[in-house]
Amino acid sequence: MDRIFIYDTTLRDGSQAEGVSFSLQDKLAITVKLDELGIDFIEGGFPIANPKDESYFKEVKSLSLKHSKIASFGSTRKVGVRTEEDKNVNALLFAETPVVTIVGKSWDFQVTDVLKTTLDENVKMVTDTILFLKSRNREVFFDAEHFFDGFKSNRGYALKVINEACSAGADVIVLCDTNGGSLPDEIATIVEEVRKNNKCILGIHAHNDGDLAIANTIMAVNKGVRHVQGTINGIGERCGNADLCSVIPNLVLKMGYHCLHNDGLRKLTEISRYVYETANLLFRTNQPFVGSSAFAHKGGLHINAIQKNKVTYEHINPESVGNKRKILISELSGSATILSKTEKFNLTHDTALLRSILEEVQNLENEGYQLESAEASFELLVRKKTGKYKPFFELEGFRVIVEKRENGLPITEATVKINVNNTQELTASEGSGPVNALDTALRKALERFYPVLKDMKLLDYKVRVINPRSATAAKVRVIIESKDKENVWSTVGVSGNLIEASWQALVDSIEYKLIKEYEAKQL
Template structure:
């Protein structure tokens, strides 16, 4: 089985995404996750760029990595400096990583108009820097920035840059589509030509400005590239980088390459969602392979076929990447949809029972509920209909107060009284709004009985007015997305009162979390 080396640059290139700012602890935690996944190289950052990256390279030495090598990133020496006197190069050595990645210009236009140096001087900057770092016993990768654009404009010079890095001892030559505008056929043709001129390891580093980063990466691999650079979830500047969450399963499952440590592909979805959570970004539901909708089925004909053979509408088994199949429920669902949906509950396939569930779903959706985006609420509904549900707590009452003071922000306070196994608990909490306060008060009241609720949090909240023509008397539908360390789930509530609708969705969310924990304990 041929080996493809995975080089992750989430911590450096990925952190350049708009809205992302990883803390030092975030970077260290993601490093451990990537190592556990089994990537070969983790690019930690640019040691001279900021104090955080400098601290990272000091702290990462204390981590016990089992597989990955950490790489520092920097540029070639400056034109007016000897390589041993260049602050950037010195910082790379002080980072003390086994791998150093150097970026250099390979497009003549960038050399003359951006660096403002001669084409020959740029070649010396590349060769001097690579040779010096190799003399310090580092594994050195050379990122040929703007290579594909440079090749199209001046093939001879772009190849000279690669040859300068190779002759100086670079362990891998990485071809970069920095502006992300190349097409797969172009990439394949250019890499094929490079492969004839350059010996040793070739890498690919592609940006996604044309929405072709994954396709371009796979095209490069077809022509002999054996190192892939990318980020988890495709994070990166502008439109992002090549998404390793798509590249890796395509290579492993469809091309039979060896990319990760054995058996670790099943951790891919977990790592994807962990990085989203750490970046404080909402995940992309329709993201291939790892998205929550990647294996979701709604059409009745599709679901009927899936029941007979999972391969009818799925290109891979979702479990192979750590994801799961979703059967979506709506008022358009038929009995085959209900049957497929309740398979995992190990409930009876009695026709009358299924018709009863379907009728309940249709009635509730007529009232404004929507279950296709609220899987957790649907599961609770089925268990209640089957008599396999016992509430974890009973509500004695709740109160929400919003007070607006002169020249001040509104203050919201919620009080919740619940009963668990005959024991009453009263709790109050302030929040940024009524739902936040209610959520906080409810979980505070229950944590005494169910400590694991501390690990759960509300990550998204949506409100939709169902019948707006009724004005302020209109019903509202509330969707809540919740998450713990392992799972993401969605619940729904409907009422003419926003707080009441939110309450129903909150209760479902908490009860679903506790139900899943109860099931895990019973299996042990």
């Protein structure tokens, strides 16, 4: 009774999200990640829908999965077609997956107005398909589409569909809130009613149109459901599906259920970000459990309390889901915040220096800097205040020229003159824009002296107007995210000149990289 089986449909339902299109290699790579997480069932897609999904079911057989079972997905036989002659049903067999999930109608309105058939014929379509697949030794899950709406419309018919599916041999009956409009109390009442009338293992498949998919899933488990469907990060059609990145830790850490294998919970944050990256979607920083801000603390009182006891402002240990705690620096910071962020500099007893750092942070934030989003710039600030800053080069000047030529395309060229250990270096470079040209020219000048910079690349570049009422004369804040083989860090620059603000952030990013390398390897 303490075991909940997790069924992931990221590769099928998730791929139906607007703007998401997984390649074959993407799907295979995500499959491996889901298996490492310890997911019980991975829904791969429609075997007959397109060549990519057909290829997936061929290629996935070559993966050495340790735990997950692959499921193919399709509908019941068509109206008036013999099951053994139905192309969709046969495609499910040809996929050769151990698990087959079929979807069928359980809402009378959908049967009469969409399928254009009788209620009895719909039931036969469900049972015929299940009997056929079971006779071919498949584990069969039946997704009762629109079940909750169907129950509200015609209780007797909705129950008849799933009861007949159970009698036909379905291994799991999945109750689907397909339109995502049910409320948790409705889910609870209906699941209880179903349990009185159906002896099969029950599952839940909730959509998020009412922003309640997670709550509805948890409520269904409370009432006896033991099979949970969802997607990583909740991606899916319209408003998405139940987010397994929230459902799973709630089930495990709050309710005491066993879901994943091999300590998979600690890999949850990693796979969340992997799927975002693969799907080319922006991370939700405030996403519960796995978001980068899920355990971020900014207020001085909060940070002071967290240092004394983590449970004061954290409902779970961040490491339990593979995340980490963040202490943010801002004008709201107090001495406790500065101390927590500068432990390696041992400033505990230097109250004057702490006050000086805090005042500098507050002054910079007043000018428009945002150090909570640029911890590398904050560390450089502390190093300068404590005398532990090492300059690696001096700027003698830079120039950026943007020229529009006869072909109508703008050309940007940057020239940088720097001094490294009394050696002058002058370089020029073209780029797709002024920041790219500056970055390329600066790297070209420095890489001769510091080859480790070849490992570093710019990951993201963000510009924010600070005082928009000043229109084109407004100050801008530039935040640059950089990475190397091991770490990701952010830096900030502020100026009334976009190029100058970008230069500040670029230089901070490079200096932070060089300081890290210097301390690790003594450049």
